[in-house]
Amino acid sequence: xxxxxxxxxxxxxxxxxxxxxxxxxxxxRGAAQLSLxxxxxxxxxxxxREVIDAALADTKHRAERxxxxxxxxxxGMDEKPGEALARKKHASVSVAAQLVAEGEAQALVSAGxxxxxxxxxxxxxxxxxxxxxxxxxxxxxxxxxxxxxxxxFSLILDVGATVEATAEDLVTFAVxxxxxxxxxxxxxxxxxxxxxxxVEPQKGPPRxxxxxxxxxxxxxxxxIGNVEGVDIPKGTVDVIVTDGFVGNVCLKMLEGVHETxxxxxxxxxxxxxRWRAGLAMLSSGxxxxxxxxxxxxxGGAPILGFDRIFIKAHGRSKARAITNAGKVAAKAVAxxxxxxxxxxxxx
Amino acid sequence: MSLPDRIDPRPPRRIYRWDxxxxxxxxxxxxxxxxxxxAFQKAHEKVxxxxxxxxxxxxSENGDSRLCIVSxxxxxxxxxxxxxxxxxxxxxxxxxxxxxxxxxxxGRFRALRGQVGYKLPAILxxxxxxxxxxxxxxxxxxxxxxxxxxxxxADLIAGRVDERxxxxxxxxxxxxxxxxxxxxxxxxxxxxxDPVRRIFIHLDRLTPPAHFAPYGPRVVPIFNYFQAAxxxxxxxxxxxxxxxxxxxxxxxxxGHNIITLSNSFQDLIRRGLPxxxxxxxxxxALEGPNGLIQAIRPVPDxxxxxxxxxxxxxxxxAPPRAQAVDYVSLISHALPRTHKDRKK
Numbered sequence: 001x002x003x004x005x006x007x008x009x010x011x012x013x014x015x016x017x018x019x020x021x022x023x024x025x026x027x028x029r030g031a032a033q034l035s036l037x038x039x040x041x042x043x044x045x046x047x048x049r050e051v052i053d054a055a056l057a058d059t060k061h062r063a064e065r066x067x068x069x070x071x072x073x074x075x076g077m078d079e080k081p082g083e084a085l086a087r088k089k090h091a092s093v094s095v096a097a098q099l100v101a102e103g104e105a106q107a108l109v110s111a112g113x114x115x116x117x118x119x120x121x122x123x124x125x126x127x128x129x130x131x132x133x134x135x136x137x138x139x140x141x142x143x144x145x146x147x148x149x150x151x152x153f154s155l156i157l158d159v160g161a162t163v164e165a166t167a168e169d170l171v172t173f174a175v176x177x178x179x180x181x182x183x184x185x186x187x188x189x190x191x192x193x194x195x196x197x198x199v200e201p202q203k204g205p206p207r208x209x210x211x212x213x214x215x216x217x218x219x220x221x222x223x224i225g226n227v228e229g230v231d232i233p234k235g236t237v238d239v240i241v242t243d244g245f246v247g248n249v250c251l252k253m254l255e256g257v258h259e260t261x262x263x264x265x266x267x268x269x270x271x272x273x274r275w276r277a278g279l280a281m282l283s284s285g286x287x288x289x290x291x292x293x294x295x296x297x298x299g300g301a302p303i304l305g306f307d308r309i310f311i312k313a314h315g316r317s318k319a320r321a322i323t324n325a326g327k328v329a330a331k332a333v334a335x336x337x338x339x340x341x342x343x344x345x346x347x
Numbered sequence: 348m349s350l351p352d353r354i355d356p357r358p359p360r361r362i363y364r365w366d367x368x369x370x371x372x373x374x375x376x377x378x379x380x381x382x383x384x385x386a387f388q389k390a391h392e393k394v395x396x397x398x399x400x401x402x403x404x405x406x407s408e409n410g411d412s413r414l415c416i417v418s419x420x421x422x423x424x425x426x427x428x429x430x431x432x433x434x435x436x437x438x439x440x441x442x443x444x445x446x447x448x449x450x451x452x453x454g455r456f457r458a459l460r461g462q463v464g465y466k467l468p469a470i471l472x473x474x475x476x477x478x479x480x481x482x483x484x485x486x487x488x489x490x491x492x493x494x495x496x497x498x499x500x501a502d503l504i505a506g507r508v509d510e511r512x513x514x515x516x517x518x519x520x521x522x523x524x525x526x527x528x529x530x531x532x533x534x535x536x537x538x539x540x541d542p543v544r545r546i547f548i549h550l551d552r553l554t555p556p557a558h559f560a561p562y563g564p565r566v567v568p569i570f571n572y573f574q575a576a577x578x579x580x581x582x583x584x585x586x587x588x589x590x591x592x593x594x595x596x597x598x599x600x601x602g603h604n605i606i607t608l609s610n611s612f613q614d615l616i617r618r619g620l621p622x623x624x625x626x627x628x629x630x631x632a633l634e635g636p637n638g639l640i641q642a643i644r645p646v647p648d649x650x651x652x653x654x655x656x657x658x659x660x661x662x663x664x665a666p667p668r669a670q671a672v673d674y675v676s677l678i679s680h681a682l683p684r685t686h687k688d689r690k691k
Contacts, residue, residue, distance in 0.1 A: 010606060036553070042606050049660055053617050057557035063570040063614035064607035069659040104655070 008040035011330045014105035015322070017047030018074030018092040019112030021315045024048065025055045027111060030322020032061035037323065039065070041330045044105045046071050046096040069104075071095040074112065077315060081115030085123075093117055097124040100308050107309035107329035109300065111317040117310065118161055118303055125306035128338055130345040134305030135173045136161040136244070136312065137180065138251050142235025147185030154235050155181055156195075157304065158244040159251045165243035167210035170194065171218065174211075175344040176304035177239035178221050183335040184328055189222040190238035195246060196226040211241075220344050299324030307338050358478040360411035361584065362542075363403070364470060364497075367418035367428065369488040369551040371399045390430035396549060397601030398572030398593050400435040405589040406579070407438065413481075415441040417469045419462065419491070422446050443469050457521045460683035462492040463499075464522035470500050471533035483543045484584065486575070489554040489568070492681040494546065498562045498672050501543035503534055512674055519678040544582060547575045556618065561677055564667045567620065573597055574611050581625040587632030590625075605652050613656035619666040626653055 015031050017024045024047055031043040042065045045052050049070040056066070073088040075081065085091060093110055097120040100108045110117045118136065127134065135158035145152045157177050162169060174192050181190035194212055196204035201212045203226060215223040227236055229250060242250070265286075268275040279286070299321055300313035309332045313325040368374035368385075373394045375381040406412060414437075420428060422444040432439060445465055450458040458464055474483075483501075487493025499516065502508045513534075517527045546566045548559060556568040569575050576590045597603040616622055630650050657663075 010604065012606065039602075042610065049617070050664075053664070056555075057560075057618075058555050060553045060555055062553065063574075064603070064611050067610045067613050067656055067659065068617060070661045 009334060010040050010042065011107070011333045012042040012044055012105040013326050013329050013333075014044045014046055014069075014096040014099050014108045015326070016074075016093045016096045016108065016110035016112055016117070017045050017052055018071070019076060019110075019116075020313070020317060021077065021111075022318060024051050026317065026319050027322050028052055028055035029059050029319035030317070031066065031326065032056060032059040033319055033323045034326040035062040035065040036060065038327060038330065041065065041326060042067070043326065044069060044096075044099065046099065047074065047092045048072070069095060069099060075116040077113050079113060079116070081113055081119045084113070085116055085119055091116070091120075093120045094123070097121055097310075100310075101125055106333040107311065109311045109313055109322065109325045109329050111300075111313035111315055111322065111325075114160075114312055114315075117312055121303055121306050121308070121310045125308045125310075127305055128307055128342050128345075130342060131172050131176070131305040133162040133165065133169050133172075134303055135169075135176060136303050137177060137301045138247070139301050140232060140251070140254060142233055144235035146190070146235070146238045147181070147187030149186055151185045151187075152235070153185075154232065154238055154240060155301075156232065156240045156242065156247055156251060158242065159247035160244045161303065163244045165207070167207045167214060170207065170211035170241055170243065171214045171346060172305070174215055174221060174223065174239065174241045175218075175346075176341050177241060179337060179340040179344055180302055180304060180332070181238050183337055183340065184331055185238070187238055191236075192221055192223050192239040192241065193225060193227040193231070193237040195232075195240050195242040195250070196228065198228065199226045201225065207243075214346070218346055299326070299328045302328075302332065302337075304341070309333055309337060357411055359413035359481050360478075361406075361409075362413045362415060362474075362477060362481050362483045363406055364415045364417065364473075364483060364485045365403070366487045366493055367416055368420060369396075369490045370486050370493070370549050371395060371403075371416075372431070386424070388427070390427050390434055393427075393431045395431075395435055396551075396572065397603070398576070398597045400437055401593045401596040402572045402576055402579075403437050405576075405585055405593060408589070409584070413440045413477075414438070415443075415470075415473050417441075417443045417466055417473075419445050419465065421448065423448065441473060443473075455523060458523060458526070461521055462683070463496055463517070463520035463681050464526035466492075466496045467500060467522075468526055468529035468533060470496075471503070471530060471537065474500075474504060475533055475536045477542075479538050479540045479542075481542060484579070484582075485543065485546045486549065487546070488549040488551045489558075490551055491684070494548050494559050494562050494566050495674070495677060495681040497543070497546040498566060499674055501541075501546065501565065502672060502674075504537050504539070505541040505543070506539040507671070508674065516674050516678060516681070519675070520681050545578060547578070560667070561670075562672055563670045564619070565669070567615075567618075570614065571597065571603070571607075571611055573603070573608055574615055577612060577615060577622055577625055577629075578620060580628065581620070581622050587625075587628040588635075590629060591632055605649055609649075609652040609656045612653055613660070616657060616660060616663055619664045621666055623657075623663070626657060629653070 017027045034041055044067050046069045049068055052068050071090050071092040073090050074092045075084040093116050096108050099105050101124040137155050137157035138159040139153040140156055142154050155177050157173050178190050178192050181187050194208055196208050269279050300311040303310040309329050311325045311329045373396055376385050416439050425444055485497045548568045550568050550570050559566050559568050567578055573594050576593045579585045580590045
């Protein structure tokens with residue numbers, strides 16, 4: 001215990017235990033695993049104490065690295081975030097965000113309702129000076145890899161927090177995404193691009209053209225210009241910048257394509273023996289693709305722009321994804337993501 | 348002969364029984380390589396579990412106590428183990444080691460790994476000469492069968508286990524007839540009393556605490572010896588300043604800090620241990636002059652951390668209820684683990 005904790009500064013991550021698709025047990029198991037793997041990370045589990053205790057009692061963990069904060073309520077996946085948070089003053093995500101704001105923990109991880117998470121952060125955290133709107137980032141599996149860790153993901157932002165972004169917002173998103181990729185993927189000079197309908201600088205709506213001009217002259221960022229939708233899965237760049245409306249449509253379409261391909265493969269498997277044999281021959285390749293596109297290894301995606309770290313884990317996160325989300329959050333804290341973003345913003 | 352030498356020592360009021368490997372010493376013998384390395388380790392190379400020696404020393408400070416060690420290590424290691432204990436400043440009254448060479452020569456292969464047939468007669472025989480009123484606290488670990496053997500020992504001398512159950516357990520545990528006879532013989536010589544207050548199980552393997560629930564609240568799985576110290580403070584075996592001394596040693600030598608200590612405290616509260624009064628005593632002791640802890644961390648921070656962890660839970664849970672232990676159904680806990688089990 002002593003060894004690693006002396007090398008790395010201790011950090012406490014608040015986990016909103018409630019409201020995810022697989023239930024609190026999975027989040028508790030993820031945090032428990034984190035307590036075994038990372039001696040410098042402490043988990044603060046926020047949610048129904050009895051449920052958490054029952055799950056912990058049956059799970060291998062290190063009690064020295066885990067504490068619990070009781071929260072009697074939580075926001076369900078199907079609830080409207082604003083209404084739910086107004087009605088449930090002690091919702092776990094609110095309590096967790098408040099604890100982070102008060103310094104009891106340095107970052108928040110939630111696999112619950114995304115809107116409630118963003119709203120809770122907006123209520124309890126402050127925006128980084130120079131940032132007008134927060135951005136919700138998403139990771140997308142790509143053909144190419146990046147950074148010291150060879151992450152097979154690119155970062156897309158925003159995917160829904162700011163529906164109509166201005167040119168200034170897009171510039172801010174680029175700086176934030178670049179700082180995050182630099183820290184989390186250990187990618188010294190992440191390639192950043194604007195998503196547009198052509199690679200030429202004058203392509204796209206006025207705000208994209210204006211952002212292009214501003215980013216081209218911004219120091220400290222590796223801006224390579226515009227990319228098109230086709231470049232997202234190719235992994236042409238490491239950070240793709242767009243507004244929340246376009247980003248969300250893109251992401252959902254990419255998810256739809258992925259699901260359709262899987263369904264087609266299932267159909268083919270059932271339909272003809274010859275097709276089944278073909279798929280069987282491809283099985284090792286399919287497994288390799290599955291490994292590469294395994295989003296659980298990435299843990300979650302950040303909400304960027306607040307003075308505190310918030311990692312939004314996928315609603316379907318299982319323990320492994322939660323563990324990794326905790327590690328990502330701790331890394332962002334350790335490398336002072338907020339300071340890094342602030343330093344990169346145009347003066 | 349001087350006068351004090353002729354005065355009989357006072358009978359022990361408290362008996363502390365300790366296992367050694369994985370309870371007091373950090374030991375790895377999950378593989379043959381680990382076993383060989385452990386066998387050839389010198390005394391100064393052996394490492395104690397953080398807080399263990401401090402806890403033993405503080406418990407002996409109170410006087411009228413007896414430290415009895417029963418270890419599964421072979422008798423051939425006595426010299427090096429005794430040297431290690433001396434290096435740590437630990438004084439013992441009884442130190443029993445396993446005669447594995449004897450077992451090997453007699454072809455008693457089950458006895459090499461079996462724990463029930465070794466530890467149960469050893470601690471029962473040790474109890475034979477103890478004063479009836481002497482309370483006991485036992486320390487073991489989750490690597491082998493300590494929770495089972497210690498609980499069975501406690502319930503045997505309290506008269507809660509009858510001969511029929513004992514026979515079933517000894518048979519299912521693969522105990523050799525002569526060891527079973529030693530168990531019965533010692534048991535019959537012990538007056539019925541209920542002296543065992545606590546059984547601490549050091550979670551060396553991080554076995555989930557729920558695994559020990561069938562043994563009832565007397566068995567307390569602990570992640571570290573600060574937790575044991577807190578419970579012993581609540582039980583009246585230690586004072587708050589003594590607990591602080593143990594905490595300080597763990598901070599100075601084992602990388603513990605205010606977060607790990609306060610989390611350890613909250614973990615016990617969440618498991619229903621009645622520590623509220625202990626927490627109050629600890630806070631009062633911290634507020635007094637204590638230069639050692641001041642040097643590590645400002646006192647208000649420590650009190651605040653503990654208070655926050657307590658407040659975070661709302662109403663503390665009710666303590667678990669005492670229950671009868673069904674030893675026959677728990678016999679699998681007492682059987683030697685396979686290599687596969689250990690890796691889990």
